[in-house]
Amino acid sequence: MPDLVLRRARIADDMLPVDIAVTGGRITEIGPELPDVAPEEIDCAGRVVIPGLVESHVHLDKALLDRERANPDGTLAGAIAVTAELKREFTVESVRDRARRVLDLAIGNGTTVIRAHPDVDPIVGLRGVDALLELREEYRGRIDLQIVAFPQEGILRAPGTLELLRESLRRGADVAGGCAYNEADVAACRRHVDLVFDVAAEFGVPVDIHADFADDATDPRFAMADYIAAVTERTGMSGRVALGHMTSLAGLDPVRRADTLARLAAAGVAVVSLPATDMHLGGRADTVNVRRGVAPVRELWAAGVTTAYSSNNIRNAFTPYGNADLLDIGLFLAQTGHLSGAADLNRVLAMATTEAARIVGLAPDYGIRPGVPADLVVLSTRRVADVLLDRPDRAYVLKAGRIVARTTTVRQLHHVPRVDGPPTVEARRAVAHPCG
Template identity: 55%
Template structure:
C-alpha cells in the first residue's frame, strides 16, 4: 500500500477504521488492516470526511476589497466598483490573488473547486488564461474546473459569445450563463438558449447564475422554470447547476412547489452562496429583513441536490471569507435553522457529497472502496462535530498523497500553571508546489 490511515472515525456509530490507499484510490476500509505501507498516519480516533468541494468561486475578483473600498455595501455599488476594477486587471496580479485563495482552500481541506472567471469585453479572457495556468500548477493539490462565465450578458454585450467559444476551445470545462443580466425577458430566454446551444456543441455541462434578486416580479429574475424545462427538453438532466437563485425564496408555496418539482425532474443542482447572499440580500427592507437565500429547506426536503460554496473572497460582493467550507456550512446552518443532528449532517453533505455531484465528480468521490482518495482528517473525534468545532484540518490527502499537515498543539496556563494540551489550529500550509 502507498498510504494507510489508522484509527480514523469514518462513521460515528461504528468502531474506528483503517483506510488503505493504493495508486491514489481507496483500496480497503476495515478494522486493523495488516498491510505494509510506504506511509502511515495514526489519526488516534480523529474524524475523517471526504475532501471538501467548492462548486462556485470567483478567483480573479478576490482580494479587491481595499483597491476601491465600497461605501454603501449595496449590490449596485458592488457591480459598479467591480466593473471598474475588472478593466484594470493585470495577469501577474490576478495570478497572485488567485493563488492566495487556492492556498487558503487547500489548507482548509478543499480538494476540488469550480471557478467562474468573467468572460466579457471588459477583462477579456484573462480569468480563463490564468486559471488554465493554475490548473496545471495546482494539479497535485486540488482539481480545478473552469466555467466560461458571461457576467455582462450575451445579447447586451455583443462579442461575448465569441469569447465564450474561444474559452471553450482553449480548455474551459463548463459553459456559464447570467441570463438575468439582459435588457428584456425575451433576451433572457435567448441567453439561456445560447448557453444550451454552446454547451451541446462542446458536450459540456452548464453552470448559470440563474438570478440574484429579493423578488421574482421581473421575469428576468424568474428564469428557473424556463431553465428547468430547457434542461428536460434537451436531455441535459444532471448536467446543469444553478447558483444564487435567491428570488425563489420570495415565492409562496403554491408558486414554489411546481418549480421545485421541475428542478427535481431535471436533476438540476442548486448552489446557495450564503456569505454573499446574506450580505447583499434584503437591503431595501426596513423591517424583518429577508435573509436573501434560495429556499434551501424546501429544496432539500423535496430531494433536490443542494450544495453551497464561498462564491467571492474579500471584495465588494463579499467583504469576508477565507475559502473555508466548514465556516460557510456553519453560517448556512444558522441562517436556515438547520441545527438538529440530521440537519447538521445534511449541511456537511452539502459541502462534500452534494457539492461533488453538482460539479459532476460524484461517481469518483467519497469514502468508499475504489473511489479517489481525497480525504480530510479533522482535529475532532466525531464526524457529527465537524460543523460544531470547525476544527483544524490535521491532514489533507489528495489522490492518496498527503498535501497538508497542520500543527495544532496549544498549552493553556491556568493560574500560572501549565494545564493540559488542547487542539487548536495554529496554521496549516499546503506542501510546496512549483510556485509556492
C-alpha cells in the same frame, strides 16, 4: 502492499473507527485493524475523516479586491459596477497572483476540487480564463480546478461575449456559464439561457448559470428557474445543469415555490446556495424586517433537488469576507437556514462533499470507498455530527493519497495558581503549513 494507511479513522458516527489503505493514489481497502504495513501511516486516533471538500462555485479572478475598492452602496448593482471598473486593469499576472493566494487557503482548509467562474466579456477578455488555465496546471496534483466561462455582463447587452465564451471553451474551459438576470428584459434573459445551452451542446460541456439573484420574484428577470428547467428537459441536459444563488425562491408564495422546486427536481437541475454573498447583498432596500434571501435549503432537500453550497466571492465588492473555508460557510448556512441537530448538520456537510461532487461531475469517482481517489481530510474532531460545530483543524489534507497540507495547533490553558504550588499548564501543540 499499500503506499499509505490511515489508522483508526472515524468515517461515520454509527460505526467503529476503521483503517483506510491507499495504493497508487486510490483507496484499496477499508476495514478494522487492516494487517497491511505501509511505508507511511497516519494515526487518526479516532478523529473524523471526510472526503475532500468541493467548492462548487467560486470567483477566483475577482477575489481579494476589497483593498482596491469597496462596494459603494452594498448592493448587487454596486458590486457589479465597481468590479467592472476594477477588471479593466486586470492582467493575467494579477489574476493569477490573487487566485493563487485563495487556492493555497482552500487547500489548507481541506478543499480538493474547485469550480471557478472567471468573467468572460469585452471588458476583461479572456485574461481570467487564461490565468486559471495556467493555475490548473500549476496546481495539478494538489487541487483540481474546473473553469466556467462566465458572462457577468450579459451576452446580448455585451456584444462580442458569445464568441468569447466559445473561445474560452476552445482553450480548455470546462463549463458554459451564464448570468441570466443581467439582460434588459425577460425575452433577452430567455435568449441568454438558450445561447448558453447552445454553446454547451456545441462543445459537449455542462451548464452553470447564475439565476434568480434578488430579494423576490417581482422582477421577472430574476425568475428564470422554471424556464431553465424546461430548457434542461428539452435539451436532455438532466444532471448537467447547476443554478447559483436562487435567492428569489424564498420570496415566492409556498404553492408556487413548491411547484418550481418540483420542476427543478424533475429536470435534474441542481442548486448551489451562496449564503455569505446572498446574506450580505440581500434586503438592501428594506427598512423593516430586512429580507435575507438565502435559498430555502430544507425545502430543496424535501423536493429532491441536488443542493450544495459554496463560498462564491472572497473579500471583494460582492462578499467582503471569507477565508476559502467551506466548513465556516456550512456553519453559517446552518445558522441562517434554521438547520440544527445531527441529521441536519450531517446533511449540510454532505452539501460540501458528496452533493457538491455530484454537481461538478465527480460522483462516480468520489467518496470514501475502495476504488476512488484518496482525496481525504483528517479533522481534529471525533464525531461527524460535530464537524461544523467544532470548527476543527484540518490535521491532514490528502490529494490522491499524497499529503498536501497539514495543520497542528498550540493552545495553552493557564490555570489559576494554587496556594500550595505554581500554576499548572495544559498544552496542545500547533503549527499550520501547506505541503508542496
